[in-house]
Amino acid sequence: MLSAELTQKLADRLDAALLNRQEIPRLTEEVANLSVSAAYRVMIAGIALRQARGEHIVGWKMGLTSAAKREQMNLDRAIWGVLTDAMRVPHDGELRVADGVHPKIEPEIALRLGHALAGPVTREEAWEAVDGVCAALEVLDSRYVGFKYFSLPDVIADNASSWRYVLGAWQPPCDVADLPMAMAINDTVVQSGTSAAISGHPVESLVQLMDLLTEFGITLPADAIILTGAATLAEPLLPGMRVSLRVPGLAEVRVRAV
Ligand code: OOG
Ligand code: MG
Secondary structure (H helix, E strand, C coil), X not given: CCCHHHHHHHHHHHHHHHHHCCCECCHHHHCCCCCHHHHHHHHHHHHHHHHHCCCCEEEEEEECCCHHHHHHXXXXXXXXXXXXXXXXXXXXXXXXXXXXXXXXXXXXXXXXXXXXXXXXXXXHHHHHHEEEEEXXXXXXXXXXXXXXXCCHHHHHHCHHHEEEEEECCCECCCXXXXXXXXXXXXXXXXXXXXXXXXXXXXXXXXXXXXXHHHCCCCCECCCCEEEEEECCCCEECCCCCEEEEECCCCCXXXXXXX
């Protein structure tokens, strides 16, 4: 168990890095035995700091739900993080790269809950709770030096590298099991994959999220947004890039990096 003092100290350090756009050394360089559970507590303490500044929790993200991402980061399991209202960039809006450290962008499917959900749930129960789906772009940014080679506890404490997200227009639930997903930068497709790469089916990410949240006694409220995880690898995001995600059957989602 990490002491309450150390949990808060690590959360404060990551929060300062976020606010000051500074890279910091990995937490496990100092706390070598930081466990996954303790790292989630650091993340939760960090989110509380943002709530104290007026941010509201509006959703949750799943990460490392695709085999390609797990291999890229050399990490072996899915993780969750929190989405606040302040992290959202409107569809077709501008995103200031200089507000971050070294952001990357990736194609996702988002789900919205029609009613509250407490885990664990079956896949049928999870899908029954979904009242909207859309194409989404997640913009990752890591507070760690070089955005690489961190451990699971490091990335979890850093809110699973989440930084910004963009949602396409919501539409009623449709079959999202195996949809082609093409992410383009300045009109050239740079990453393409299928929604089946997301936990086998995006709703499976919601099932996994509900399993993982039971340890922390967290239940999801109605209207919660769930980013189900990237279908492909992420691309570095630089000023001047226009990024779009096309998924047949869903509305296109776009963002402009400045
Ligand atoms: C961890 C977050 C991964 C996803 O969709 O797989 C993630 C990272 O790559 O830094 O958000
Ligand atoms: Mg992601």
